[in-house]
Amino acid sequence: MKVKKAIIPAAGFGTRNLPITKVVPKEMFPIQGKPAIHYVVEEAIQSGIEEILIIISRSKTSIIDYFDRSIELENFLKERNKSHLIHKIMPPSVHIQYLRQPVANGLGDALLLAEPFINDEPFVVLLPDDIFIDKECDLIQLIETFKQVHSSVVGVKYVEDDLLKNYGVIKENKVKDNLYEILDIVEKPQNHPPSNLAVVGRYVFNPDIFSYLKKVKPDKSGEVQLTAGLKGIIVDKKCFAKEVVGERYDIGTEVGYVKLIERMNINDGK
Numbered sequence: 001m002k003v004k005k006a007i008i009p010a011a012g013f014g015t016r017n018l019p020i021t022k023v024v025p026k027e028m029f030p031i032q033g034k035p036a037i038h039y040v041v042e043e044a045i046q047s048g049i050e051e052i053l054i055i056i057s058r059s060k061t062s063i064i065d066y067f068d069r070s071i072e073l074e075n076f077l078k079e080r081n082k083s084h085l086i087h088k089i090m091p092p093s094v095h096i097q098y099l100r101q102p103v104a105n106g107l108g109d110a111l112l113l114a115e116p117f118i119n120d121e122p123f124v125v126l127l128p129d130d131i132f133i134d135k136e137c138d139l140i141q142l143i144e145t146f147k148q149v150h151s152s153v154v155g156v157k158y159v160e161d162d163l164l165k166n167y168g169v170i171k172e173n174k175v176k177d178n179l180y181e182i183l184d185i186v187e188k189p190q191n192h193p194p195s196n197l198a199v200v201g202r203y204v205f206n207p208d209i210f211s212y213l214k215k216v217k218p219d220k221s222g223e224v225q226l227t228a229g230l231k232g233i234i235v236d237k238k239c240f241a242k243e244v245v246g247e248r249y250d251i252g253t254e255v256g257y258v259k260l261i262e263r264m265n266i267n268d269g270k
């Protein structure tokens with residue numbers, strides 16, 4: 001079955017990047033003149049996605065404006081002999097819808113709002129604060145794996161010991177090279193992480209994830225965590241992890257953002 005739909009949750013407050021995220025969503029942080037979320041939308045298109053739902057909050061209307069056409073600006077560029085710039089401001093060639101998460105009650109809560117959009121089809125989730133630089137698009141590989149195993153697939157990446165406490169970390173059973181069955185998943189392990197394989201922000205889900213998310217109770221901070229939904233799947237059925245090869249930059253941290261900008265400049269020979 002073709003995987004045609006994607007959800008991009010972008011309704012978080014981005015507290016680690018304050019104060020700038022008070023007015024500039026981290027999804028709109030510039031990377032060589034384009035906002036981060038544009039790269040994620042391009043990745044989805046490259047992977048064959050035809051419909052995208054971006055989940056936003058009240059303070060993120062700049063994302064809607066960015067992907068909209070600006071006839072006024074197009075006309076201005078035409079009148080001022082700058083028509084060669086128009087291609088830069090055209091929206092990407094994919095159908096994008098938006099939905100507001102009224103309260104930032106966690107990634108799991110944001111995904112639950114998207115259930116009517118998904119309408120019982122498999123779908124991908126791309127977290128827009130994880131930016132990938134890869135020659136071969138990892139999301140394509142995740143979708144291929146999903147088609148082979150007929151189960152939800154989570155992207156994971158090897159992370160050094162000292163950084164594991166920032167991620168969801170899996171306990172795994174190796175199936176073959178780069179493919180693991182997930183036996184358990186621990187969110188931000190402070191001691192004794194179960195492996196060095198940390199979840200990255202790319203997932204391919206069967207729609208049954210919604211029934212598991214609905215059973216999840218909010219955590220101490222009131223958030224419905226996606227990790228808790230994944231734990232539910234693992235109890236009942238199989239869920240797999242595929243190791244991705246691309247370079248991942250977590251722009252939810254200042255260090256990650258700076259490293260990405262440096263990397264892009266090296267790419268450009270600057």
Ligand code: UTP
Binds near residue numbers: 014101104106109129
């Ligand atoms: P994070 O865990 O990075 O949360 O969310 P955050 O609010 O963006 O940032 P910090 O931790 O406060 O610094 C991962 C992804 O899930 C989205 C975020 O926008 C981000 O893309 N998200 C998170 C939602 O859409 N809704 C939420 O309630 C929480």
